[in-house]
Amino acid sequence: MSRTHAGLKDRTAIVGIGATDFARSAPGSEHELAAEAVLKALRDAGLDPSEVDGLCSYSMEGVGEDELARTLGMGDIGWFARTPAGGGGACATVGLAATAIATGQADVVVAWRSRKRGARASRPWAQTPERVGGLDAFVKPAGLIRPVDEIAMTARRYMHETGATREHLADIAITIRRHAQLNPKALMSDRTLTREDYFAARMVSDPLCLYDNCLETDGAAAVVLVSAERAVDLPRPPVFVHAAAQGISDGSLMMRPFLAEDALRTPAQVCADRLWGRADIRPGDVDVAQIYDAFTPLVLFSLEAYGFCKPGEAAALTPNGGLGLGGTLPVNTSGGSLSEAYLHGYNLILEAVRQVRGTSTAQVEGAQWSFVCSSDAVPTSALLLRGGTR
Amino acid sequence: MILPIVDGADTAPFWDAAREGQLVVQSCGDCGLLRFPPGPVCSHCRSARHEWTPVSGDAVIWSFVVAHGPTLPEYAEYTPFPLAVVTLAEGPQLRMVGNVLSGQDARLNSFGADDLAIGDPVRVAFRKLADDVSIPVWVPALPAPGD
Ligand SMILES: [Zn+2]
Numbered sequence: 001m002s003r004t005h006a007g008l009k010d011r012t013a014i015v016g017i018g019a020t021d022f023a024r025s026a027p028g029s030e031h032e033l034a035a036e037a038v039l040k041a042l043r044d045a046g047l048d049p050s051e052v053d054g055l056c057s058y059s060m061e062g063v064g065e066d067e068l069a070r071t072l073g074m075g076d077i078g079w080f081a082r083t084p085a086g087g088g089g090a091c092a093t094v095g096l097a098a099t100a101i102a103t104g105q106a107d108v109v110v111a112w113r114s115r116k117r118g119a120r121a122s123r124p125w126a127q128t129p130e131r132v133g134g135l136d137a138f139v140k141p142a143g144l145i146r147p148v149d150e151i152a153m154t155a156r157r158y159m160h161e162t163g164a165t166r167e168h169l170a171d172i173a174i175t176i177r178r179h180a181q182l183n184p185k186a187l188m189s190d191r192t193l194t195r196e197d198y199f200a201a202r203m204v205s206d207p208l209c210l211y212d213n214c215l216e217t218d219g220a221a222a223v224v225l226v227s228a229e230r231a232v233d234l235p236r237p238p239v240f241v242h243a244a245a246q247g248i249s250d251g252s253l254m255m256r257p258f259l260a261e262d263a264l265r266t267p268a269q270v271c272a273d274r275l276w277g278r279a280d281i282r283p284g285d286v287d288v289a290q291i292y293d294a295f296t297p298l299v300l301f302s303l304e305a306y307g308f309c310k311p312g313e314a315a316a317l318t319p320n321g322g323l324g325l326g327g328t329l330p331v332n333t334s335g336g337s338l339s340e341a342y343l344h345g346y347n348l349i350l351e352a353v354r355q356v357r358g359t360s361t362a363q364v365e366g367a368q369w370s371f372v373c374s375s376d377a378v379p380t381s382a383l384l385l386r387g388g389t390r
Numbered sequence: 391m392i393l394p395i396v397d398g399a400d401t402a403p404f405w406d407a408a409r410e411g412q413l414v415v416q417s418c419g420d421c422g423l424l425r426f427p428p429g430p431v432c433s434h435c436r437s438a439r440h441e442w443t444p445v446s447g448d449a450v451i452w453s454f455v456v457a458h459g460p461t462l463p464e465y466a467e468y469t470p471f472p473l474a475v476v477t478l479a480e481g482p483q484l485r486m487v488g489n490v491l492s493g494q495d496a497r498l499n500s501f502g503a504d505d506l507a508i509g510d511p512v513r514v515a516f517r518k519l520a521d522d523v524s525i526p527v528w529v530p531a532l533p534a535p536g537d
Contacts, residue, residue, distance in 0.1 A: 128392055128462060137394030137401060138427055139487045141525050143465045143498065144473045145392070149455055153475055157453035160508045206456035206470065206503050251433075251483075258453065258475045259427065261483045 004277040006243075012098040013231035013238035014385065016045025016224035017350045022187050022341035026116065026218035034063040034114035035071050037220035045224040046235040047108060052224075054079040054106030056093045058344060060086055063114055079106035085254060085379040087294055088267065090345035091372055092381035095244030097225045107226065113346040114220030123216065135253065148213055148295060150255045151377055152205040155297035158264060159207065162300075164315035166207060169296040170198040171318035173211040173338055176293060178324060180335025183361040187215050188339040212296040214337035221346040223353070232389075239356045239370070243278040243384040247271030254378045268305035268376040275382050276307065283307040286384075287367040288355045289329055290348035292375045293336040301376045303329075325362055333362035345374050349383070356387040391464050393523050400428055403442040408524045413514045415484060417443040426484045445484075447514035449476035449528065452485060456503040468498035472506055476528055489517070489527045 018040025020026070020033050028036070042049055049072040055065040059082045069077045079100045083089030090113070097109035117123065125146045132140050144150065158164060177193040180186035193211060201210040231238035247270030251260030257267070276282065283306060291302045303314040308329055317323060323331045334340045334351040341347050352372035354360040360367075373382035396405035407414040416425050418432035419439025431438050454474040459466055471489070478484035492500040494515035512528035519525055 126462070131393050131395050133395035133398050133401075135427055137396075137398075140392045141394055141519065141523075142473055142487055142489045142527075143457055143461065143468075143471065144455075144487050145462060145465070146457075149457055149473060152455040153453050153473070156455060157508065160453070203456070203458045203470070205458065208455075259485050263452075263485075 003274050006278050008098050008102055008241060008244055009278065010240040010242055010386070011102045011228055012225050013228050013240045014094070014223050014353050015226050015231050015234045015236055015238055016041040016047065017222070017353050018042070018044055019221040019347065019350055020219045022185060022217050022219040024187070024218070030062045030114040030116050030220070031067060031071065033116070033218070033220035034068055034112055037114065037222040038068065038072060038110055038112055041110065041222040041224050044236060047224060049074045052108045052110050053077060054097065054100050054109035056081050056083070056097045056109060056111040058082060058086065058089050058093065058113055059084045060344070061113060079109070083381070085375070087292060087344040087375035088378035088380040090292070090349060090374040090381065091244065091383045092246050092374065094223060094225065094241060094349060094383055095246065095381060098241045098244055101225060101227050107230070109225045110222055111225065112220060112222035113344050115343055116218045117216040117342070135256070139256065146205065147255060148205045148208055151295040151297060152208045153258050154263065154377065155295070156207050157258070158297060158300065161264065162312040162315060164300055168300065168315040168318045169208070169212055170195055172293070172296045172299050172323065173198060175318070175321060175324045176332045176336045177339045179333045179362045180339030183334045183340060186335035186340040187217065188335060208295060208297070214294040214342040215339070217341040217343060219341050219343055221343055221350050223349060237357055237387060239353045240386050241383060242280070242386045243275050244381070245271045245274035245278065246379070246381045247274065248379045257377060266301050266305050266376045267378065267380040268302050268373060268382070271373070271380050271382050272306045275384060279384050281369060285369055286329065286371045287369045288333060288364040288371070289331045290333070290336070290352045290372040291331050292345045292348065292373055293332055293338050294342060294375060296338070298376050299331065302373050305376060306371070306373060306382065325364065330362070330364050333360050333364065348372050352383070352385050356385055391519050392462070393520055394525065396522055400430065404428065405523065407442065407444070408516055408526060409522070411516050411524070412444055413447050413526055414442040414444050415478070416440045424480055424484060426486065445478055445480045448479040448531065449486070449512050449514070451490070451506060451508055451510045451512060452477045453508055454490065454506050465498070470502065471499040472501050472503065474506070474528060476512055486526065488525070491515070491517070491527050491529055493529060494527060
């Protein structure tokens with residue numbers, strides 16, 4: 001029942017989006033960045049902060065709901081929630097907000113993420129304590145410390161089993177960089193990336209090199225959701241939340257799916273089963289996709305998990321601009337986490353909305369069905385957004 | 391080096407055994423299923439009874455990476471060095487993370503990317519990191535006589 005339950009279908013819409021500039025190092029605090037992004041999103045929606053009665057963010061978010069509400073004069077707040085698992089929870093903030101609105105718990109929900117991670121010293125792995133407990137005790141003393149090591153571990157096995165190679169990872173990095181070059185707000189908008197650059201780059205965790213890694217970024221992004229009924233009265237064309245889903249795969253652990261017996265059955269496969277079960281369309285009907293790309297292999301995992309190709313054949317989608325504008329499935333059209341900004345996947349949600357509105361800097365002509373997913377190495381989530389009338 | 395907390399209530403028997411040069415995992419006190427990493431309940435029969443059981447120490451490489459910098463200072467002098475996930479001979483549900491070394495006291499970078507392959511057989515050894523800490527590491531297994 002729950003796998004195919006269509007209770008949320010098109011009942012809510014994203015009516016406002018907003019983001020700060022993205023930078024390696026921004027002067028403001030996370031609190032200031034969040035306030036700026038949320039105000040922009042509300043202005044875009046044509047709503048006053050005092051109309052907000054629901055708030056949703058990540059469990060890792062540093063700015064409290066109470067702080068944000070007080071800072072922006074939102075008044076009383078009647079619903080709030082957080083989603084776990086870092087970058088896996090991005091789309092889930094929208095799914096939760098939609099659920100709150102559809103079940104009458106809130107009328108206007110703001111969901112957001114703000115982050116200051118540009119400085120290396122601010123990265124969590126650089127602050128590992130001298131003694132670690134829990135699962136870390138069995139992982140970190142050997143030197144498996146950084147997220148990139150964990151992803152590279154699963155990636156090499158995936159490459160071994162499917163025949164995907166570094167050429168395919170290069171295709172992904174280069175295609176997404178080309179999209180960033182069309183987006184003046186992208187951190188890498190004026191930096192080309194050639195195949196030669198890719199293969200000349202230093203390795204970080206073999207088989208992954210520098211360009212397989214996202215850009216640690218300072219910035220914030222926010223969205224505003226209301227009911228479908230209310231959305232049609234607001235200034236922007238509504239972007240309906242057609243379907244939302246989450247997933248944890250059997251036995252997988254955060255960033256360590258390799259500890260599951262069936263380690264290549266990723267969280268996204270569970271999420272996909274539910275997303276498509278609740279949707280009116282099939283993967284082949286999607287016009288444009290924003291796929292969580294903190295590391296290039298995650299794009300392969302997600303393409304496969306969400307059914308954009310047959311099992312094990314994601315690499316066949318990447319050559320010859322297959323993931324670029326005019327290709328089989330344009331992905332990460334604003335530059336993604338690899339080349340626009342790494343905001344735990346929140347900028348991907350904004351780009352999914354822009355595509356349906358027709359306002360992307362790498363617009364897929366006539367895009368009506370926009371897919372966006374969160375990290376496929378942790379408990380994850382995904383959304384299917386659509387334009388047009390309800 | 392980062393060290394494990396070795397006196398935790400759920401994990402102390404693992405580290406006590408490692409100090410003695412023995413690899414142990416939890417085994418369910420009711421159905422006998424072996425499990426690692428440790429946990430409070432058997433995921434198969436949901437029994438909370440368990441004991442710690444020695445395993446052979448034979449494993450194969452499930453996957454590996456070669457870590458280059460930047461990393462923490464105490465590991466940086468060894469980069470690039472390999473890290474592996476191995477599957478224990480006792481079952482596909484038993485995976486461990488560890489260094490792959492030419493011997494238990496070898497430098498972390500005693501092997502490179504070209505020396506390892508998925509599926510390679512390895513054997514456990516123990517590397518002393520502190521007076522109270524030895525961690526399992528993996529050494530390529532010699533082919534058995536007759537292979
Ligand atoms: Zn049992």
